[in-house]
Amino acid sequence: GENVEQHPSTLSVQEGDSAVIKCTYSDSASNYFPWYKQELGKRPQLIIDIRSNVGEKKDQRIAVTLNKTAKHFSLHITETQPEDSAVYFCAASGYSGGGADGLTFGKGTHLIIQP
């Protein structure tokens, strides 16, 4: 099955700086890669996603890049703000048999924005 590795586990950045979180996946058949933000005590919230036919996607201060050859994808947050502090999860949807498998998640990155 699919295996997703996520780094770093904790990331501390100064407010206004950029943050980058990286993930690698194992199943070359995976074609959907969402990112979720989870604040303490709240549900995971979809913040951006990318499909394998696209190399990069942006949404305001957030961007995701995908390198299919290397099987890795990254989340980039620019001009970080205190409200960006949360745990971020990457995920991948692999394939087996005739259909898509459930999402396989990375272990999460605790992003801390220092004032």
Add this chain to the structure above:
Amino acid sequence: KAGVTQTPRYLIKTRGQQVTLSCSPISGHRSVSWYQQTPGQGLQFLFEYFSETQRNKGNFPGRFSGRQFSNSRSEMNVSTLELGDSALYLCASSLAGQTYEQYFGPGTRLTVT
């Protein structure tokens, strides 16, 4: 549109008992997936239901089961509870499956004593 809802939000059970959790997806969404979240194992996929049929299943024992009704609402059942089943159980709904945007409910916090 109303978001994904789950009931109950909190549950305390004793080892050996069984429990049923409920999930109501976003209106129009036909796929419901269930996930277990623990500090040690993170978010793990349990199973997915689409049009009342289980379409995918993760690596969990047969004590974990589910079903989906014609209105897309889903239930998850855990029988013979073990201490290790203590977790946050999240459901997520999407239009049509795993390669579509999935939106999570608030979760049910299950504590097994």
